[in-house]
Amino acid sequence: MKPIYDILQRELGAAKVLRDEARLETYARDESGLGPYPPEAAVLADSVEEIQLVLRLADEHDVVVVPRGLGTGMTGGALPIHGGIVLSTERMQKIKEISREDLVAVVEPGVITGVLQDAVEAEGLFYPPDPASLAMCSLGGNVAENAGGPRAFKYGVTREYLIGMECVLMGGTRLRPGRRTSKGVTGYDVVGLFCGSEGTFGVTSEITFKLLPKPQGVALLLAVFADPVRAGEAVSAIIRQGYRPRALEFMDRVSIEHVRPKATYPIPEGAGAVVICELDGDADVLDGAVERCAQACDALGAVEVIIAADEAQRRKLWETRRITSPSLRHAHRYKVSEDICVPRSAIAEMLRRVDTIGAQTDLLMATFGHAGDGNLHVNVLTDEDHHDARVAARIQDALGMLFKDTLALRGTLSGEHGIGIAKKKYMPWEQAPELIDLQKKLKRTLDPKNLLNPGKIFPE
Numbered sequence: 001m002k003p004i005y006d007i008l009q010r011e012l013g014a015a016k017v018l019r020d021e022a023r024l025e026t027y028a029r030d031e032s033g034l035g036p037y038p039p040e041a042a043v044l045a046d047s048v049e050e051i052q053l054v055l056r057l058a059d060e061h062d063v064v065v066v067p068r069g070l071g072t073g074m075t076g077g078a079l080p081i082h083g084g085i086v087l088s089t090e091r092m093q094k095i096k097e098i099s100r101e102d103l104v105a106v107v108e109p110g111v112i113t114g115v116l117q118d119a120v121e122a123e124g125l126f127y128p129p130d131p132a133s134l135a136m137c138s139l140g141g142n143v144a145e146n147a148g149g150p151r152a153f154k155y156g157v158t159r160e161y162l163i164g165m166e167c168v169l170m171g172g173t174r175l176r177p178g179r180r181t182s183k184g185v186t187g188y189d190v191v192g193l194f195c196g197s198e199g200t201f202g203v204t205s206e207i208t209f210k211l212l213p214k215p216q217g218v219a220l221l222l223a224v225f226a227d228p229v230r231a232g233e234a235v236s237a238i239i240r241q242g243y244r245p246r247a248l249e250f251m252d253r254v255s256i257e258h259v260r261p262k263a264t265y266p267i268p269e270g271a272g273a274v275v276i277c278e279l280d281g282d283a284d285v286l287d288g289a290v291e292r293c294a295q296a297c298d299a300l301g302a303v304e305v306i307i308a309a310d311e312a313q314r315r316k317l318w319e320t321r322r323i324t325s326p327s328l329r330h331a332h333r334y335k336v337s338e339d340i341c342v343p344r345s346a347i348a349e350m351l352r353r354v355d356t357i358g359a360q361t362d363l364l365m366a367t368f369g370h371a372g373d374g375n376l377h378v379n380v381l382t383d384e385d386h387h388d389a390r391v392a393a394r395i396q397d398a399l400g401m402l403f404k405d406t407l408a409l410r411g412t413l414s415g416e417h418g419i420g421i422a423k424k425k426y427m428p429w430e431q432a433p434e435l436i437d438l439q440k441k442l443k444r445t446l447d448p449k450n451l452l453n454p455g456k457i458f459p460e
């Protein structure tokens with residue numbers, strides 16, 4: 001074992017430097033299902049000084065470090081594929097400040113996203129980014145992945161709220177890029193550069209977010225269509241009403257059939273697609289707005305349109321959408337969840353192509369997601385043994401076809417989950433060699449020895 005681990009245990013205490021196999025098991029996996037990739041040690045940092053110490057020693061001893069939040073990443077970004085140290089910020093859970101006057105929150109990176117949302121809402125404020133994993137993912141992970149969620153359609157993704165941060169570079173240098181003011185254009189947008197860098201540029205130790213006033217009211221409608229094409233038209237018709245829903249979600253027939261047994265809302269038989277539209281804003285205009293969106297769905301032949309009568313029903317109807325991913329996972333032996341994004345005008349064509357891919361590869365495909373911004377979660381499902389070479393090849397074929405079709409429709413490989421190790425081999429399909437080269441140069445500037453989270457995003 002390298003001497004760095006003894007030094008770290010001496011400096012930080014054995015409770016913060018895990019080395020035994022059983023405890024390292026957690027840090028060998030994330031929600032991508034890839035791996036396991038056990039690290040040599042996991043360090044549970046409590047402060048920026050401890051992060052600095054780890055990154056300084058790792059640089060001196062040429063040891064790889066992989067930052068980690070709460071391990072809900074879907075693309076393997078937190079997996080130590082080259083061993084070394086997993087540096088976890090899971091214990092850094094302080095909300096340092098919520099300012100109603102300045103509309104900012106300052107947090108440590110390990111704060112759970114939903115915890116910040118509840119805390120700011122208790123102050124009459126609003127932090128919109130709402131990844132479906134918000135009860136179990138960290139804000140440090142959200143910044144690293146530039147996480148989004150259903151509300152991104154109206155409010156944008158994590159980047160829109162990230163205004164300042166503290167981070168530590170490999171070697172231990174501490175930086176504080178960004179600001180605390182609502183505007184500011186001093187120097188390059190270094191915060192923007194770090195956001196979405198998947199833990200390859202630095203380790204985030206503090207985050208400053210911009211907040212909004214909490215919307216006065218929220219209204220939701222759920223519409224069921226027999227024909228998915230009509231559901232797609234309903235999405236466009238709702239947008240044409242002139243409203244900007246805060247969420248505009250879609251579920252296909254396969255997703256619906258998986259959700260049906262557990263859904264608190266009795267989905268009518270023969271449902272081919274579900275559209276959920278959530279609006280927020282001034283209470284006095286909301287009723288009329290949601291009513292007009294419901295009429296647009298009716299006009300397109302919806303089988304059923306329900307407007308939530310109260311907060312309890314709103315939560316119940318949302319539940320139908322929230323349980324989609326777990327329902328698919330529990331029903332099948334293996335699930336790969338992709339998060340392609342296509343221009344909204346290409347959604348119907350993309351759904352048609354997904355059906356074709358399923359038929360050609362003999363795999364079950366379920367698609368749901370954020371119809372408002374074209375971000376579709378395409379799930380490849382099988383009950384066969386995915387370790388079997390022939391099954392694995394069919395899954396790879398399906399993914400290859402999916403990404404080719406996505407790019408052909410002028411879409412992008414990832415709307416919110418990032419690239420990690422799961423999609424790095426497809427990067428040259430989307431980005432030109434010059435662009436990949438520029439990004440690799442940036443990485444080398446910040447981490448010349450390639451010790452911070454190596455082997456991610458780009459093919460090695």
Ligand SMILES: Cc1cc2nc3c(=O)[nH]c(=O)nc-3n(C[C@H](O)[C@H](O)[C@H](O)COP(=O)(O)OP(=O)(O)OC[C@H]3O[C@@H](n4cnc5c(N)ncnc54)[C@H](O)[C@@H]3O)c2cc1C
Nearest residue numbers: 069070071072073077131132138140141144147148199204
């Ligand atoms: C059921 C489910 C639903 C999901 N829904 C969504 C969704 O709607 N939208 C969405 O965007 N994502 C979603 N995700 C994916 C995932 O939750 C997000 O990517 C989230 O941002 C990861 O946060 P984490 O704390 O778990 O990070 P981890 O998985 O621990 O790490 C993710 C990446 O962030 C880096 N990282 C973590 N902490 C730091 C830090 N302090 N400094 C530097 N780098 C760091 C890691 O190196 C890694 O590259 C979902 C996941 C699951 C399991």
